[in-house]
Amino acid sequence: MASKKYLVLTGLFSLLGASAVWAQNAPATSSGTMTGGYNYLDTAFIPPSRQAQQRSFLNNESIYPAKPRDMWVLGINAGEFNYFSDVPFQLGYGFGASLRKSLGYTFSLRAGLNYGQAKGLDYRNGTPIQNLPAAVAAKYAAAGLTTYVANFKSTAYQGSLDLIASLNNIAFHKPQNKVDFYALAGYSIFSYQTKVDALDANGNPYNYASINFTASKKDIRKALKNYLDGSYETDATTQSRQQNFNNNTPGHRQWRHSLDLGAGVDFKLSKRVSLALEQKFTLPFDDYLDGKYLGSGGVLTPDKDLVSYTSVNLSIALGNPSRRVEPLWWMNPLNYAYSELNSPRHMKIPTPVLPDADGDGVTDQFDKCPNTPAGVAVDVHGCPLDTDGDGVPDYKDKQLITPTYCQPVDADGVGKCPCPDSTCFAGYVKPTCNLTSLPSIVFRGNSVTISRDQQYLLDNVANQMRQNPDCKVVVTGHAQASKASEQLAWDRVNAVITYMTQKLGISPDRFIFQYSGVPGDLNAVDLRAATPADNGPNMTPPPHPNLRRSK
Structure with missing residues (x-):
């Protein structure tokens, strides 16, 4: 029977795998909401209770923007429901609805209400008749029977409140994940009623002499299904518990405080819709769910029955998109920080100050003369001016304008022409004007x-x-x-x-x-x-x- 469950799981994973491909190829909307971002400067997304923090952020008094108001999520689920117990299970079914709300970017709360029907059928004729109510066990004893083939049909209602933790919504290299892996734990109030098919249509105990119990499990169970009438007329024995006001009257619905544990994977199909595959286990701490609590020889079985629910969950986000962002577990909280680093809109950025060690007005990275004395006039390259081009900067040049024909000059910038009148050029022929052809x-x-x-x-x-x-x-x-x-x-x-x-x-x-x-x-x-x-x-x-x- 476990192989049937694995077959169902394989089919569900294949369906969700195809859904994931569709989700990955969905185009981003013009507003960019497929990336999980929102305008963190917009106060329309902030509830009144957090407006004070948002104002403090907008005034640069705080570095933390307020948490936005996000959407509620309505969920509808259906799947395979069964008990892991002393009796091998058959495929059952379940369905339900839930309402989920985020507490932050990682944690959220989900309240749910579910119905389930579980069945089980053993392949061994060895269950003590003491598991049956006294009146039915007496009929078996009168017929000379001490054992029967354990079977059951159980209906259950479950109200739960679960804490869900998203495991991968913080992404360092992309704006958003399209697949959310999550784990859950919580509390359930679990109510069940179990019945056993112990008597035939005439009210007599079953005699399994016609069943070959040496055959394969599959053949035995097939033969038993054809032999039993499936009426489930007998209320299973229950355990007196304080949660049920110590009422163990056959047929009375049982109530149990229970622990929930589970995990799932959620595929985002659009901003509002996602599809998840989830496995949830419920522990009612009760060994009577399947109607069998005694093993071979009438020994009390030490293990407790476990409720399993494998489901497909369709989730729909509810709310006005102009006032609520998508559920926070789909949003990457690093988007705000990364967007500010890439294109600041709110960050207070100081005026850049480029180093200029010699204070000449030309920054060090462009200064070809980085050690110019203070107050010296420089050109665009940061080098001291040399008006006459004689190689001696003006601030050292004792002859600021030295004609070309008087160069080269000495260390003080003084050329070979000591005076400006013609007497200085005795024996020296002054060159004629050397201007070339002018345009x-x-x-x-x-x-x-x-x-x-x-x-x-x-x-x-x-x-x-x-x-x-x-x-x-x-x-x-x-x-x-x-x-x-x-x-x-x-x-x-x-x-x-x-x-x-x-x-x-x-x-x-x-x-x-x-x-x-x-x-x-x-x-x-x-x-x-x-x-x-x-x-x-x-x-x-x-x-x-x-x-x-x-x-």
């Missing part, structure tokens, strides 16, 4: 704005002028014989000189301003090195100010 700056349409690529050309001109401090540059615009054209040429020459002086730091007196009178491309401003014959102002007033353009 033309092109403007688009009627614009006076210097484009980015043209600015790069002017940057190169500025570098050459720094290397040739005695050179001047003639900046020439081209105009037609009209007021608008003359003013446009003036605006473009002015834009080039302004950029060179204000953006690139070239002195204004190094430019000669020309905006008309020279033929050329009307959309270009030409730059060339000045010759000794070139004379002219570095700025002229606009010819037609009312026609000036700024763009």
Whole structure:
């Protein structure tokens, strides 16, 4: 008979295995509720009794958010119900309902009410007739029979309150488990009534002379089922117990304080629905559940009968999802901490302070000169400025601007040209201006704005002028014989000189301003090195100010 139970269990596991595959492939909802998360900053999920803690958390006075209000779970179960006792069991059935509520993320309470019917049939003709009520035992004795084949049919009601512990809801590497393994323990009030098929349809004791008790267990039990009428007309003997007000009248329903133990695996099908396979044992501490309490020779059996219920449980979460989160045993309590680490929404994050050991304004990770003395001006790399590029930083350079032709310099930055006038160059031929071919700056349409690529050309001109401090540059615009054209040429020459002086730091007196009178491309401003014959102002007033353009 145990093999039948294992067959049923195998079928149930196969069914739940298929359900698990479906659950794993279910897509997440748009709100992300399949991941078991919720907005822990939303007070709508917090009951009034915990609002004070939530306010303290939101004000950063506490690091712990309040526990959210979660859903109740209604359960419906059905399965195989039997007794592990002195009489081998046959497949029975049971069904019931339950209501479950979480206490936290691991523990929850479940109240349940169940009905079950268990049957048993022995394959041995050796049970003493003293197990039967006195009147029935007397009929067996009168017929010369001292034993009978033990059998029973029992109906039971069970009200239980169980504490359930989820064993794997805390996940370190994913937001939520879709399968919950759990264990349970609790209390039941167990009520049963057991009857025995001891007499045939005529009220006479069974005579088992036609049964071959040397055959296999399976064949013996099959023959017995065909022989017995299945009327279960005899109330089994019961034990007088205080829980039953010491009433052991045959046929009177018995009540027992009982202990529950069990385990199960629950498969999540959606946010509200799950399907579980559970094995629960109930210990009523009673050896009379199967109607047999005496063994061979009329000896009292020392073991107590055990109630087994293997069931499939369909659970449905109840509640408004805008005010209640899903049952807490399906939620990973680490979600809050991990989400804050990944994308802080509530965490108080201090302003980052990057180390700058020498205090020059360039952080150590980018500072190419990490030991610059305090107060020394530095470039973007954190190195002291060297205006004349002679290799001696400005704060040590006693000759801040040393012309290139006076370099190299000594340790103090002083070049080989001790004085600025021509007497210092006796016997020395000063080189001519060494500016290379200078570009033309092109403007688009009627614009006076210097484009980015043209600015790069002017940057190169500025570098050459720094290397040739005695050179001047003639900046020439081209105009037609009209007021608008003359003013446009003036605006473009002015834009080039302004950029060179204000953006690139070239002195204004190094430019000669020309905006008309020279033929050329009307959309270009030409730059060339000045010759000794070139004379002219570095700025002229606009010819037609009312026609000036700024763009």
